[in-house]
Amino acid sequence: MGTYIALSNFTDQGIRSVKDTTKRAAAVQDAAKKYGASMTQIYWTLGPYDVVSIIEAKNDESATAFALAIGAAGNIRTQTLRAFNKDEMNDILGKLA
Numbered sequence: 001m002g003t004y005i006a007l008s009n010f011t012d013q014g015i016r017s018v019k020d021t022t023k024r025a026a027a028v029q030d031a032a033k034k035y036g037a038s039m040t041q042i043y044w045t046l047g048p049y050d051v052v053s054i055i056e057a058k059n060d061e062s063a064t065a066f067a068l069a070i071g072a073a074g075n076i077r078t079q080t081l082r083a084f085n086k087d088e089m090n091d092i093l094g095k096l097a
Contacts, residue, residue, distance in 0.1 A: 001057065003055070003056055004082055005054060005083050006052070006080050006081075007078065008052070008076040009051075011075055013074045021044070025039075031066075035057070035065045036059075037056065037058070037063060037066040038056050040056055041054040055080075060082070
Protein backbone atom coordinates (compact mmCIF):
# COMPACT_ATOMS: atom_id res chain seq x y z
CA MET A 1 0.00 0.00 0.00
CA GLY A 2 1.22 3.45 -0.86
CA THR A 3 0.71 6.49 1.33
CA TYR A 4 -0.53 9.80 -0.03
CA ILE A 5 -1.00 13.18 1.61
CA ALA A 6 -3.87 15.24 0.20
CA LEU A 7 -3.77 19.00 0.72
CA SER A 8 -7.25 20.36 0.06
CA ASN A 9 -9.07 23.66 -0.24
CA PHE A 10 -12.80 24.22 -0.23
CA THR A 11 -14.32 25.34 -3.51
CA ASP A 12 -17.04 28.00 -3.51
CA GLN A 13 -19.58 25.17 -3.43
CA GLY A 14 -17.78 23.46 -0.55
CA ILE A 15 -17.55 26.55 1.64
CA ARG A 16 -21.24 27.39 1.08
CA SER A 17 -22.14 24.03 2.60
CA VAL A 18 -19.27 23.86 5.12
CA LYS A 19 -21.64 22.79 7.90
CA ASP A 20 -21.79 19.39 6.14
CA THR A 21 -18.02 18.96 5.83
CA THR A 22 -17.70 16.26 8.50
CA LYS A 23 -20.64 14.33 7.02
CA ARG A 24 -19.05 14.59 3.55
CA ALA A 25 -15.72 13.39 4.96
CA ALA A 26 -17.40 10.32 6.45
CA ALA A 27 -19.04 9.56 3.09
CA VAL A 28 -15.69 9.97 1.33
CA GLN A 29 -14.04 7.58 3.80
CA ASP A 30 -16.69 4.98 2.96
CA ALA A 31 -16.37 5.59 -0.80
CA ALA A 32 -12.59 5.13 -0.71
CA LYS A 33 -13.02 1.35 -0.51
CA LYS A 34 -14.51 1.37 -4.02
CA TYR A 35 -11.14 2.61 -5.31
CA GLY A 36 -8.90 0.29 -3.30
CA ALA A 37 -8.04 3.12 -0.93
CA SER A 38 -8.67 4.25 2.61
CA MET A 39 -8.58 7.72 4.10
CA THR A 40 -6.91 6.90 7.41
CA GLN A 41 -6.72 10.42 8.85
CA ILE A 42 -8.38 13.74 8.15
CA TYR A 43 -7.69 17.12 9.71
CA TRP A 44 -9.40 20.46 9.20
CA THR A 45 -6.62 23.02 9.32
CA LEU A 46 -5.80 26.71 9.54
CA GLY A 47 -3.42 28.25 7.04
CA PRO A 48 -3.10 27.77 3.29
CA TYR A 49 -5.08 24.48 3.25
CA ASP A 50 -8.53 23.81 4.66
CA VAL A 51 -8.22 20.04 4.96
CA VAL A 52 -5.24 17.68 5.13
CA SER A 53 -5.79 13.94 4.85
CA ILE A 54 -3.70 10.79 4.82
CA ILE A 55 -4.74 8.22 2.25
CA GLU A 56 -3.49 4.70 1.68
CA ALA A 57 -4.05 3.10 -1.71
CA LYS A 58 -2.92 -0.11 -3.37
CA ASN A 59 -1.22 1.81 -6.22
CA ASP A 60 -0.94 5.21 -7.91
CA GLU A 61 -3.82 4.42 -10.27
CA SER A 62 -6.18 3.70 -7.37
CA ALA A 63 -5.08 6.85 -5.55
CA THR A 64 -5.59 8.93 -8.70
CA ALA A 65 -9.06 7.51 -9.39
CA PHE A 66 -10.04 8.23 -5.78
CA ALA A 67 -8.70 11.80 -5.98
CA LEU A 68 -10.54 12.42 -9.25
CA ALA A 69 -13.78 11.09 -7.78
CA ILE A 70 -13.44 13.39 -4.77
CA GLY A 71 -12.72 16.38 -7.02
CA ALA A 72 -15.65 15.59 -9.30
CA ALA A 73 -18.03 16.09 -6.37
CA GLY A 74 -17.06 19.77 -6.51
CA ASN A 75 -16.54 20.55 -2.82
CA ILE A 76 -12.74 20.56 -2.66
CA ARG A 77 -9.68 20.85 -4.86
CA THR A 78 -6.72 18.73 -3.87
CA GLN A 79 -3.01 18.48 -4.33
CA THR A 80 -1.91 14.92 -3.70
CA LEU A 81 1.61 13.99 -2.64
CA ARG A 82 3.07 10.47 -2.70
CA ALA A 83 4.71 9.92 0.67
CA PHE A 84 7.39 7.36 1.58
CA ASN A 85 7.99 5.98 5.05
CA LYS A 86 11.50 5.32 6.38
CA ASP A 87 11.69 1.72 5.08
CA GLU A 88 10.44 2.71 1.63
CA MET A 89 12.96 5.54 1.49
CA ASN A 90 15.76 3.19 2.51
CA ASP A 91 14.75 0.83 -0.33
CA ILE A 92 14.89 3.78 -2.74
CA LEU A 93 18.28 4.89 -1.42
CA GLY A 94 19.55 1.32 -1.80
CA LYS A 95 19.04 1.63 -5.57
CA LEU A 96 21.47 4.54 -5.82
CA ALA A 97 24.84 3.74 -7.31
